[in-house]
Amino acid sequence: VLELVEKASSLNFPLLFRFLGTICLLIGGSMAFSLPFAFPSVADRTHLPPATEFESAAASGLLASMAICFFVGAFFRFLGRGHRGGGELYQKEAMAIVGLSWVSATVLGALPYYLSGTMIAEGSPITFIEAMFESQSGFSTTGATVLTDLETPELVPHCILFWRSWTHFLGGLGIVVLFVAILGQGSAGKAMMRAEMPGPTKDGSMPRMQHTALVFAAIYVGLNMLLTFIYMFEGMSSFDALCHAFGTMATGGFSTYNRSLGGFDSPLIEYTTVLFMILAGTNFTLLYLMLLDIPRRPLTAARRLFQDVEFRTYALVIGVVTLGVVIFGLRAEDEGFGTLAKGVQNGLFQVVSVITTTGYGTADFDEWNNFGRGILLLLMFVGGCAGSTGGGMKVIRHVLFYKILRLEIERAHRPRVVRPLRVSGVAVDDPQLAHNILLYFCMVLAIFVMSWLALITFEPNSTWGVVMTDTPPEEVIEESAKAGKSGEEIVVVDHSQAGKKLLHGTLDEKLLDCASAVAATLNNIGPGLGVVGATRNYAGFSQGAKLLFVWLMMLGRVEIFSVLLLFVPSFWRRV
Amino acid sequence: VLELVEKASSLNFPLLFRFLGTICLLIGGSMAFSLPFAFPSVADRTHLPPATEFESAAASGLLASMAICFFVGAFFRFLGRGHRGGGELYQKEAMAIVGLSWVSATVLGALPYYLSGTMIAEGSPITFIEAMFESQSGFSTTGATVLTDLETPELVPHCILFWRSWTHFLGGLGIVVLFVAILGQGSAGKAMMRAEMPGPTKDGSMPRMQHTALVFAAIYVGLNMLLTFIYMFEGMSSFDALCHAFGTMATGGFSTYNRSLGGFDSPLIEYTTVLFMILAGTNFTLLYLMLLDIPRRPLTAARRLFQDVEFRTYALVIGVVTLGVVIFGLRAEDEGFGTLAKGVQNGLFQVVSVITTTGYGTADFDEWNNFGRGILLLLMFVGGCAGSTGGGMKVIRHVLFYKILRLEIERAHRPRVVRPLRVSGVAVDDPQLAHNILLYFCMVLAIFVMSWLALITFEPNSTWGVVMTDTPPEEVIEESAKAGKSGEEIVVVDHSQAGKKLLHGTLDEKLLDCASAVAATLNNIGPGLGVVGATRNYAGFSQGAKLLFVWLMMLGRVEIFSVLLLFVPSFWRRV
């Protein structure tokens, strides 16, 4: 027993390196899928002129990135050569692998941006930290971006635009879930699923875990394909359809247009996206059971869906919040709420986009009334259902949170009445569940508050809300004043230069904007309020803040614990 | 045993009524202390002309209030006549008594304002909800106010101004702690102390409880007297000195000047107040032990103070935050940060005022830079030490919260290493403590978020930020524009009327202002940011919002649980 304890509390490094090596090789290999889009004939655009010539600089950047991935992967596998396979994988190893996989993916995934000469704006080549931001944002399916102009291939080449959306696809599938499904590493799979599967899942035996992962992957790929075809049928080019299908099904939110999905101006495409965002935010196990039922017993299938307390709550929240947003939006005559039909379309789209943590934009909800802005900010913390590609805290955790608080209030005045926690009528037999849920909420709270404090302390005022723009400074000031956004200062710098830097700072809302930026990255939404609003991006933040966001997106995606542990020194030491 | 269970789960109503009756009689009796200040010779003011004639309307209002208190008290005691004393008091009864005492105190304490014809501004007599707000704010030592002008006795008579500060004195002492100390109700005392004593306290036997309550009361009254004399020595009139001593030692924050303590323009008075606010926010048991030590072993006394992990953290937070506020304030050249000396004076005062939850103002910290505003907003949730008169979440809970999260992170990667929670080097033997701390944070989070959501949903935009002012509307608009505060709208209404209503609405920051108003009432601070900033007040909110604030102040003061239970229907039923 003592030997077992010692074995468990120290790390099996060869195994770790072998895993990491394989991941690096797979990431490198998957970059090959982006290469074809360097050819002008493949990168067809819906609303933009097609490319005219082969993107040679970007293609060679991609090839160089692939070479680095293969080299690093081979080196890791060389370090892990002592491992002879089939070894036991403990909780601790699984956590280390999950955490380090994300770190490796982030760093390697940043290479194509960095080596292809991508520009965050005219005259501003991307820094490596910014490339890591974009890479992490892709893999974690956050969809926050530092790229100001997606519609100029000279700034962001087509093959890089595809790589960007492709990281959503890979992230949504979950690099490690993929591993479990394809490689099936004995008890590793179980431990990993526990670390990786979003939300609290019912524990199962190993073969069921592997089966679940396969089902997850199959449904996910199937829906991606289905949605691509639907988008093409609705008028998108194949390139745009692929990218947006990836963005929707991964609840990622990267688009290929500056106006996001609003760039298509198509209610049909928007309602299609709403439907598929809702599906992407639903527990995939539930979708699988539905798939089995629908052909034979459609009514049973629908009943099953609404018997699930999580889905019921998810649907209810979407309905109630949309109703509220539409009523307040119409009353305040907000942008996009001209008519009831338009209001429902925009309101429903934004509510679903935020609760599923997709983050697509069709209307600039930052210009909405305070109720709309406030409720969307809260909704960011709700998130999708457990076992979906959605981020955030997950609906089921909120359901449990509510039930736990209610039980505790009862317990305080009836200490002798012991009542178990029930989910969908079944008593939960895990005595640690209540504790873990409370702990999770407290962790999120602590991380949110600390990150917010760090941002308001260290983010300099002098570069707050920098926007790159072609508009002459006088017009910007005039427009801002008209919108009632005079703020503490509007300062113009560097307008003569190529970068066209313009300080568009409204420091008035810095506290709220920082809170929304933290919420939008920690919950893997993407856009937030103010300087990170739907029409703006994260380019204006300092490099340090961008690094903080990289960390928050990772924390949010792997459900906080696994990543947090990597930064505890004692994690790496023997006891 | 069965009988005991049944007895415990049903309420002993005669006992309840007898208690409540006594409380009503005591509140009525204590109103007599305000009566003398209706005489012009007693109500001397430092910076204002003394009153010239007897405040007959206010005095008769006070007398009427006293009559109502006696009548209600007698009625409750009549209902409770079946109780023959000495009965056992269970946890549930204690909670009901604590909660209902606060409700009774709030309602009865509102009578003097309402019946004396107090005006919240010229032409606007106080409503009963507003009177309850002022009363609750006094008893809960919050110090939030709806009274716009304290310096005109025709609007707020002197004897009402004294009653207002006197409720701070009563609240600070704790109506129920007073009960424990004076009446000593057998096991009642123990159960009550558990509900009433702010923060987690070490459990003791009954006689020690009673002793603690007496010590608490003695130190409190002693410090109030000492501070009154010091204030008088520093130039305050006896009336102002009494009122401000009550405001300081109760960490209440009601002043008798519109500019709060800043109205004295005296660094000496400000530094004296800083010292006594720090004392008021310190655990009174610690103060008692210090008192015993200082005459003989002053060094031991100082060492004891800093051996206490809570006091050490409290001092450290004050020091570090003050340093940050001063640096950022000087850099941004904020109001009140002209010189280093002035900056330290204003920075230290505001930091101490907020962390101790006193809420006095000398500088308008709402005009500070974003770091200053943000850190003060966070500080509102820290609060004083357990066993002090300070509100908020208490320093010790934050210390425990940090330790618990650290232990949990360790536990996640070393599940086999069990390490106990330690406070000041001693292992905590309460297995429920960690759970209770996490639960408390989650409760505060849930109440904060729900209240914020309610405010942004139901508080109408059309009356947001109403300010009563004598300034002509053109000047207000001009000033606002100069301060960069154009906001979404500045609308003027009713300026011709006596009320001089002026909409001074900057809806831009409604989300943040609402958050700060909830934080400032739930944590019993008083002033917040924006529309409830240091130079403004709660008068502009709708009556519904004021009722919400009354409830939040009560929740904050009796540490959430006791009050929450009153509103659970099953609490009142037999099982």
Ligand SMILES: [K+]
């Ligand atoms: K997203």
Ligand SMILES: [K+]
């Ligand atoms: K206060």
